[in-house]
Amino acid sequence: MRFDGRTAIVTGGNGSIGSAVARSLAAEGCAIGLIDLQPSSEVVADIERLGAQAVVFPADVANAKALSAAVRGAAQALGGLDIIVNAAGITSFGSAAALDETEWDRVLAINLKGVFLACQAAIAPLRARGGGRIVNIGSVLAKNGGNARPWIDPAEQNASANVAYGVSKAGVHALTSYLARELAPFGITVNCVSPGPIASPMTTAFPKSLASLIPLGRLGRPAEVAAAVKFLASDEAAFITGEVLDINGGSWSD
Ligand SMILES: NC(=O)c1ccc[n+]([C@@H]2O[C@H](COP(=O)([O-])OP(=O)(O)OC[C@H]3O[C@@H](n4cnc5c(N)ncnc54)[C@H](O)[C@@H]3O)[C@@H](O)[C@H]2O)c1
Numbered sequence: 001m002r003f004d005g006r007t008a009i010v011t012g013g014n015g016s017i018g019s020a021v022a023r024s025l026a027a028e029g030c031a032i033g034l035i036d037l038q039p040s041s042e043v044v045a046d047i048e049r050l051g052a053q054a055v056v057f058p059a060d061v062a063n064a065k066a067l068s069a070a071v072r073g074a075a076q077a078l079g080g081l082d083i084i085v086n087a088a089g090i091t092s093f094g095s096a097a098a099l100d101e102t103e104w105d106r107v108l109a110i111n112l113k114g115v116f117l118a119c120q121a122a123i124a125p126l127r128a129r130g131g132g133r134i135v136n137i138g139s140v141l142a143k144n145g146g147n148a149r150p151w152i153d154p155a156e157q158n159a160s161a162n163v164a165y166g167v168s169k170a171g172v173h174a175l176t177s178y179l180a181r182e183l184a185p186f187g188i189t190v191n192c193v194s195p196g197p198i199a200s201p202m203t204t205a206f207p208k209s210l211a212s213l214i215p216l217g218r219l220g221r222p223a224e225v226a227a228a229v230k231f232l233a234s235d236e237a238a239f240i241t242g243e244v245l246d247i248n249g250g251s252w253s254d
Pocket residue numbers: 011012013014015016017018035036037038059060061062086087088089090091110137138139140194195196197198199200201202203
């Protein structure tokens with residue numbers, strides 16, 4: 001199995017994408033440390049059913065002390081760290097005209113600062129292994145200015161505007177390239193997958209017309225994001241770093 005003897009921390013490991021990543025790595029022999037707000041016995045049971053080890057370290061990714069203790073604790077419990085996947089995140093709605101400061105701060109603290117803090121805490125254990133993989137989850141909303149098309153349907157602006165979310169994810173894309181250069185000398189690759197809308201609780205409130213913006217005609221699946229994460233976490237991706245990989249059914253490319 002490709003990930004036998006390897007270990008991975010997955011933040012947001014209880015969520016749709018995080019749990020798909022955890023299952024997909026565990027299915028190939030990887031031991032998993034789950035970091036999320038609450039422990040999830042269901043994801044743990046799935047990982048163990050796949051024959052892999054699971055450890056759980058609940059933490060709020062916006063809380064620096066709690067998060068670095070959780071990353072350190074998980075790395076130690078797993079006997080070292082090879083991979084960290086940052087999938088914890090929240091969605092948020094609001095146009096630039098209407099968004100209040102508290103919501104801006106909340107979204108940036110979880111979606112951007114949380115990724116920075118998790119990567120920072122992972123550097124020492126990854127270096128101790130002589131190298132490793134960081135894979136962040138960005139978003140097409142970091143690139144496309146949002147899904148809303150208010151010139152076609154003004155009501156869409158209110159339903160789909162998510163300026164804080166898009167900017168937080170743009171920060172994750174930039175952080176990925178910055179860390180890729182800083183950590184290359186240590187054999188740590190840093191990449192990002194940038195999904196379009198994925199069928200999950202995060203997108204149930206999105207306008208039904210969303211699928212019509214996607215050339216492939218449907219929302220993505222958590223397992224499709226997990227497959228890309230697994231590739232970037234694998235030995236085969238050893239010469240890829242600083243990349244932001246679009247997984248969006250053709251709705252945006254650059
Ligand atoms: N679903 C989509 O369409 C989509 C598209 C692009 C990017 N993404 C990104 O993918 C990632 C996973 O999204 P998902 O669809 O699985 O969402 P999800 O809501 O199913 O999972 C998110 C997980 O993050 C956890 N989380 C939230 N705040 C946290 C905090 N402060 N500390 C620790 N954990 C926290 C939640 O408990 C949850 O388990 C997110 O970063 C999201 O922004 C999702």
